[in-house]
Amino acid sequence: MAGQAAQIEGIVVKSTGSWYTVFDPATGQRSRCRIRGVFRLRGSRTTNPVTVGDRVKAEIGADEGDNVITEILPRTNYIIRRASNLSKESHIIAANIDTAYLVATLDRPPTSTEFIDRFLVTAEAYHIPSVILLNKMDLFAGPEFREIIDELAGTYRNAGYEVLEISAKTGMGIDELRARMQNKTSLFTGNSGVGKSTLINAIEPGLDLKTGAISDYHHKGKHTTTFSEIFPLTGGGMLIDTPGIKGFGLVDIAPDELARYFPDLFRLAPHCQYYNCTHTHEPNCAVTAAVAAGEIAGSRYVSYLKMLEDDDKDGKYRK
Ligand SMILES: Nc1nc2c(ncn2[C@@H]2O[C@H](COP(=O)(O)OP(=O)(O)OP(=O)(O)O)[C@@H](O)[C@H]2O)c(=O)[nH]1
Ligand SMILES: [Mg+2]
Ligand SMILES: [Zn+2]
The missing domain is CATH 2.40.50.140 (Nucleic acid-binding proteins)
Structure with missing residues (x-):
């Protein structure tokens, strides 16, 4: 009526x-x-x-x-970012997620460690379990890539994250992924062109999601996926495809709580001389000592400093 x-x-x-x-x-x-x-x-x-x-x-x-x-209805969780550190508006990527999969590639396009680190900090702060998927491993199968891949994966495994080497193109690692996604809600995020939609097509054949070639000159994606969308997984579960993003600006994370979202840095904080050590300029800092000794990846510490600087209005954390 x-x-x-x-x-x-x-x-x-x-x-x-x-x-x-x-x-x-x-x-x-x-x-x-x-x-x-x-x-x-x-x-x-x-x-x-x-x-x-x-x-x-x-x-x-x-x-x-x-x-x-x-x-x-009340959310169990959500993940949020700003387009850049300067933008005022934030965007909620998705809600009620079991696992966020960050799809990253060594090259074509290159995923920066700063991008990975910003994503991981947000996932920690918003209580989203996250996994790093190193996709396009078919392109980096040669022995000349082994060291750099092991170093990258080791950096994140040392911080306590799972890193899986996969190829949406050859099917490497896809059966395992499909099995772990059963009856779960899985989010795929990452830069444009890393293969999020191709991966979802591989996990759930028949969806036929649109994918786009990488540009020849810059080796970047072309923002093929324009809307976020959820697809059911055969046998139960949901896969969330999202548009590629360039940056991952932090939302509502204060500088003095930032270190706790870097598990590899934070586990050393109790060994710093000062309980309120910012791990920047203080004497007898266990974090800077571990960086100097190569026990924490330099890239992780650099990301920490950059994020501090971005959010540091009063210069408190500057060296
Ligand atoms: N060699 C190789 N190419 C891949 C692999 N996965 C995806 N690609 C290619 O990478 C390009 C981009 O893939 P998409 O799935 O469109 O990437 P996306 O992450 O969904 O990109 P946006 O929707 O723009 O965010 C396509 O040409 C894919 O065929 C892989 O494992 N190996
Ligand atoms: Mg896509
Ligand atoms: Zn310290």
Whole structure:
């Protein structure tokens, strides 16, 4: 009947910024909905108050234009970033995630360690278990790459993270990934062109997600995926494909809490002379000693210093 709205409860499986597709598991229906102004107001610091993975209540009207999300159910977690450290607005990438997989590549395109470190800090701060997937290993199978791959993987394993060497192209490591994603919600994030969509196609054949070639000149991706979207995994579970991102600006992480989100640095902090050591200029700092001794990767410490500087308004942490 016209004007009579049906109530549904479902999960946001796609977001374009103006439309949100809500999947109702009870009926299998997908409905395109809008959001009410009240959410915009409440989440004014983010560009998107509702995100993929959100469980919501919605009213389904007579016309699609009447469909509206009325309530966001409590999130178990979410992951958020700023486009750059200068941008004021933050963007929630997804909510209710079991594991975030950072897809990284040694080259074509090169993923910077600073990008990886910023992602990991955010995942730690927002309590998201994370795994690093080194993709395109078919391109780096030669013995000349072994040392550099071992060093990169070792840096993150030493910090307590899982690092998996895979190839979406040859299928290396894909069966293992599919098995560990059963009945879980898995997020894929990373720079454009690292192979997120190709990987999802390999894990769940038949989806046929669009993928894009790397540019010949800069070896960068072309931002082929433009909206975040959730796909069901055969046998149970969900895979979240997301658009490639350039930067990972931290949101709401104070400089004096930053070190605790670097597990490899933080485990040494109790051995520093000062309980409030910032690991920058203090004498008898166990962290700087470990960096000097090569026990912590220099790249991790450099990232720590850069993140401190970005967020350090009063110069407290400068050497
Ligand atoms: N050699 C090789 N190429 C791969 C592999 N995985 C993906 N590619 C290629 O890398 C290019 C980019 O792949 P996409 O899946 O579109 O990358 P994406 O991360 O989804 O990129 P955006 O959607 O732009 O964020 C395509 O040409 C893929 O064929 C791999 O394991 N090995
Ligand atoms: Mg893609
Ligand atoms: Zn210290």
